[in-house]
Amino acid sequence: MKVERLELEGVLLFTPTPFHDDRGFFTRTFDADIAAEHGLDPNAFIQDSQSRSRLGVVRGMHGRSGRGEAKLVRAAHGAVLDFLVDARLGSPTFGEHISVRLDDVTFAHLYVPPGLLHGYQALTGTADVCYRIDREHDPAEDLAVRYDDPDLALPWPLPVSTISGRDLSAGSWKELRSSLSA
Template identity: 55%
Template sequence: MQVTRSRIAGVLVMESEPVLDERGWFVRTFDADVAREHGVRAEDFVQDSVSRSHRGVVRGLHVRTGRGEAKLVRCSRGALLDVVVDLRPGSPTYGEWEGFELTEESQRSVYIPAGCAHGFQSLREPSDTSYRIDRPHDPAESLAIAHDDPDLAVAWPLPVTCLSAGDRAARPLSEVRHLLGPALPAR
């Protein structure tokens, strides 16, 4: 498994080459020892979830208030543009975003540290997204930032076909920044 660092501190891209044969393919999507070598505490992951999205759907930009939430994200079916926004005050990339193409063919994963917002757009019909998070989900700590916040200027590759009611009501970062809580360190 190869791990590369993003330009956003603490964001890691984890890749393994799928092994192909007449049955299909096999790939290791997570290795706790490799994760630990790069500062990710594998034992902290407490929940796994999967979402299915139609082509053009955007989910996010979501962040968790308080201590934040680290997550490991992978596209198990279809293709996504996965977006990470650094919201850690003091980070050299604060307020910047980076996108990663995640596909069923690559099975690439992105580790997103606490204090970063996350969202994605489905590029194929359908796309399944697997999430592994380090804290039990608490809806009271969920915060959505507008996917079309002009200050962030995320370049979604397709027209947005659908948003949840919560994502439609999301406000720009400038209006919700005060809700994020104490600064989380960039690793």
Template identity: 60%
Template sequence: MHVRQTRLSGVLLFEPTPHTDERGWFSRTFDAASVADAGIDPTGFVQDSQSRSLLGVIRGLHGRRGTGEAKLVRCAHGAIHDVVVDARPDSPTFGRWEAFTLDDTNLASLYIPRGCLHGFQALTSIADTCYRIDAHHDPTQDVAVRFDDPELGIRWPLEVTLVSDKDRRAASWSALRAQLRDASATVSGPV
């Protein structure tokens, strides 16, 4: 498995080498040794989740306050346009975003460290997205920024077909930045 550092500090792309023959293919989707070699505790993941999205659906941009959560994300079926926003005030790439295509052909997994926002758009009629998460979900710590925030200027490749009401009502990037600057709203790592 090849591990590639992206343009965002600490965001890694794990690229497997599928074994193909007349039957189809076989690929490792998680390798504890590769994860450990990249500086991530492979035993730290406590939850696996999966979502199914239809063509054009956007989920995100989501993050967590408090101790937050890191994620290892992959697309098991179909394809997604996956976006990570660095929301760590002390990071050299704070405020920047990067997009990745994750699909059932490249089989890559994207490591998203604590303190980043995450969202994606389904690029196929059905897209199944798998998440390996290092913290149990605490809904009181949820943070969201609008997927179409003009300051971030994220370019989504397809027309948006559906976004949850919660995501449509999400805060702006500037509002989140103000919270991060506010000493009374100190975030101990992720947002």
């Protein structure tokens, strides 16, 4: 499994080597030893979740207050363009963003450390995204920034087909920055 450190501090991309034959393929989706070699506690991930989205759907930009939430994210079916925004005060990459294509060809897994905002757009007719999360969800800790916030200017690759009411009513990056420094 190839492991890359990406531009935002602490973000890792794990890319396995799938085995293909006339039956289809087999790939490892998680390896505790490799995670540990790269500073992750494999036992910390206590919840697995999955979402299904249609072409053009945007989910995000979400985060958690308090001690945040670490997660491993992958596309089990289809493809998404995944965005991360560093919302960690004091981080050398605070306010910066990156995007990573996750799909069912490379099976890359994105490690998202606590303190980042996360969201994605479905690039295929159906996209199933799986999350391995290190904390139980507490709605009182939810943070959100509107996906089309002009200060973030995230370059969504497709016209947005659907977005939830919750995400449409999310606050701005400026408001979140202000609340983080308060």
